Amino acid sequence: MNLFFYRNRKKIRAFSILLLLSGSILAFLNWGIEPEETIAGFLVGLGFGILLLSFNLKKE
Numbered sequence: 051m052n053l054f055f056y057r058n059r060k061k062i063r064a065f066s067i068l069l070l071l072s073g074s075i076l077a078f079l080n081w082g083i084e085p086e087e088t089i090a091g092f093l094v095g096l097g098f099g100i101l102l103l104s105f106n107l108k109k110e
Contacts, residue, residue, distance in 0.1 A: 055107055062104045069097030 055062065073093030080086035 059104055059107050062107075063101060066097045066100035066104060069093050069100070071097075073097060 070093075073090045073096075076093065077087060077090035080090065
């Protein structure tokens, strides 16, 4: 399983950056509107977390 994530680490990083950007754009466009702002914060946090984990992937 870990080898699968190691092989696809560039795709995982691209997906996490996509989540970061979509969350940032959503937050910028819907500033002050509560449900969308919460969803945008969740997307940014999820993207940032996945990005941090993808930097720690090691081949075993």
